[in-house]
Amino acid sequence: MSEIAEPLRFRIEPTEADWRAASWLLLRHRWSLQRLVLGFLGLWIFYAALLIGLDTYNHGWNRERALGSLLEGAQYGAFVWLFIVVLVIAFLPRRVRKSLAEARRLGSGADMAIDAQGLRLTTAIAEVTLAWPQFRRWHENAKVMSLAVSERDALLLPKAQIDPAIIDAVRNHLIAAQVERGIT
The missing domain is CATH 1.10.287 (Helix Hairpins)
Structure with a gap:
C-alpha cells in the first residue's frame, strides 16, 4: 500500500437511515x-x-x-x-x-481526514485524532462502515456520502493496522 502524501478529506452528515443501518449491523x-x-x-x-x-x-x-x-x-x-x-x-x-x-444536539455532521497515521474527526464541539491501531474492530455492509473505538462507541461512515476511493483507503489502513474485521 502506498503512502498518502496529503490527507483525504471529506464531510459526513449521517441520516436516520444511516444510523439504522449501522445499528442493524452492530x-x-x-x-x-x-x-x-x-x-x-x-x-x-x-x-x-x-x-x-x-x-x-x-x-x-x-x-x-x-x-x-x-x-x-x-x-x-x-x-x-x-x-x-x-x-x-x-x-x-x-x-x-x-x-x-x-x-x-451536539452538532450536525463532521469533517474528517484520513492519512497513513490515522483518522481526524472535527465536529462543532471537538477535534479528535485516532491512530489506526486505536480502533478495536470494524464492520461494513452496503450502506455503512462502522469503526468501533470501544464496545459502545463507534464512528459511522455512510458510504453514500463518501467517495468509494476513500472507503477503500480506510479499509486498507484498517487491514494494514491489523484491526479486527467484524461483519462485512
Missing part, C-alpha cells in the same frame, strides 16, 4: 447465532434447574418429572428468549431516533 455482530444459542441454553438450564429443584424438594426425585421439567424449562427459556429478541428489535428504531437526536 446488532448482527452482537447477536450472532452462537450467542443466541448460548443465551437460550443459559435460560434453559436456569429454568430446568429451578423446576427440577422445586419438584425434587416438593415430591422427591422422580425421573419422569425431571424429564418433564427439562422440556418445560426449554419451553420457558424459548419463550423468554424470544420475548427479549422481539423487544430489542421493536425498540431499535426508537433507540436510533434517540441517539440521532442526541448526536444532532
